[in-house]
Amino acid sequence: MDILIGLQYNIRGLWFGVKSGKLLFWGLVRLVVVLLITIVLASLIFVYHQEILDLVWTKPESPWIVWLWHILSWLVSLFLFGMSVVFAYLISQILFSVIIMDYMSRITEFKVTGSVKEPEKISVWKQFAFLMRQEIPRGIVPVSLSILLMILGWFVLLGPVIALLSSGIAIIFLAWDNTDLVPARRLVPFKNRFRLLLKTILFHLGFGLPFLIPGLNILFLSFSPVGATLYFLEKQDAS
Numbered sequence: 001m002d003i004l005i006g007l008q009y010n011i012r013g014l015w016f017g018v019k020s021g022k023l024l025f026w027g028l029v030r031l032v033v034v035l036l037i038t039i040v041l042a043s044l045i046f047v048y049h050q051e052i053l054d055l056v057w058t059k060p061e062s063p064w065i066v067w068l069w070h071i072l073s074w075l076v077s078l079f080l081f082g083m084s085v086v087f088a089y090l091i092s093q094i095l096f097s098v099i100i101m102d103y104m105s106r107i108t109e110f111k112v113t114g115s116v117k118e119p120e121k122i123s124v125w126k127q128f129a130f131l132m133r134q135e136i137p138r139g140i141v142p143v144s145l146s147i148l149l150m151i152l153g154w155f156v157l158l159g160p161v162i163a164l165l166s167s168g169i170a171i172i173f174l175a176w177d178n179t180d181l182v183p184a185r186r187l188v189p190f191k192n193r194f195r196l197l198l199k200t201i202l203f204h205l206g207f208g209l210p211f212l213i214p215g216l217n218i219l220f221l222s223f224s225p226v227g228a229t230l231y232f233l234e235k236q237d238a239s
Contacts, residue, residue, distance in 0.1 A: 010227045012230060013228065022107050027222045030100055046077070046080065104223075170208075171205065178227070179197075179204065179232055180193055181232075183196070207228070
């Protein structure tokens with residue numbers, strides 16, 4: 001049930017953002033940035049696609065098993081494209097998307113509640129520095145760990161299981177990267193926010209499921225702060 005609720009909030013956030021002029025603009029800015037970086041990374045990756053595939057499995061000469069090689073080639077292509085999207089997202093996060101995400105979250109909170117709740121007696125620069133520091137434990141490290149697990153999955157007998165597990169971990173933390181915007185802006189201690197994540201793992205798994213859809217995942221990632229803010233305001237603030 002929590003998985004379906006998470007999926008519902010992500011879709012709601014996309015629709016809510018599309019209907020709002022400001023949210024639509026900033027969502028499209030994120031979308032364009034991620035698309036441009038994805039195209040550049042994907043182009044570089046696919047230029048060396050054959051060399052990467054040869055490292056995994058050299059094309060067999062036997063016509064009886066060459067079809068397995070073609071299936072592997074397709075899977076490697078899909079995997080590399082997914083990695084290019086993830087890396088593009090991380091690069092855009094590091095550059096300036098943190099600012100856009102927080103601004104989209106603020107716009108959403110103001111539209112829903114009429115105000116933006118913030119801690120008193122703290123400067124804008126201190127709050128910005130705090131938000132930037134959150135990206136290390138909140139975004140980059142978990143996703144990097146997921147990528148490492150996915151790579152290891154190619155070399156062990158439990159590869160499919162590890163690949164599935166790493167994908168789940170990646171989308172959970174990508175979802176948390178958005179649902180954590182409001183409590184981080186209110187300077188809630190990190191351990192409290194991480195404890196909240198552990199209590200809502202299934203929700204975050206459902207929220208992150210659209211991030212696994214090639215192509216559409218970029219669109220959902222661009223507007224995900226909206227749905228995440230709606231969730232926090234309606235579920236966490238209410239409780």
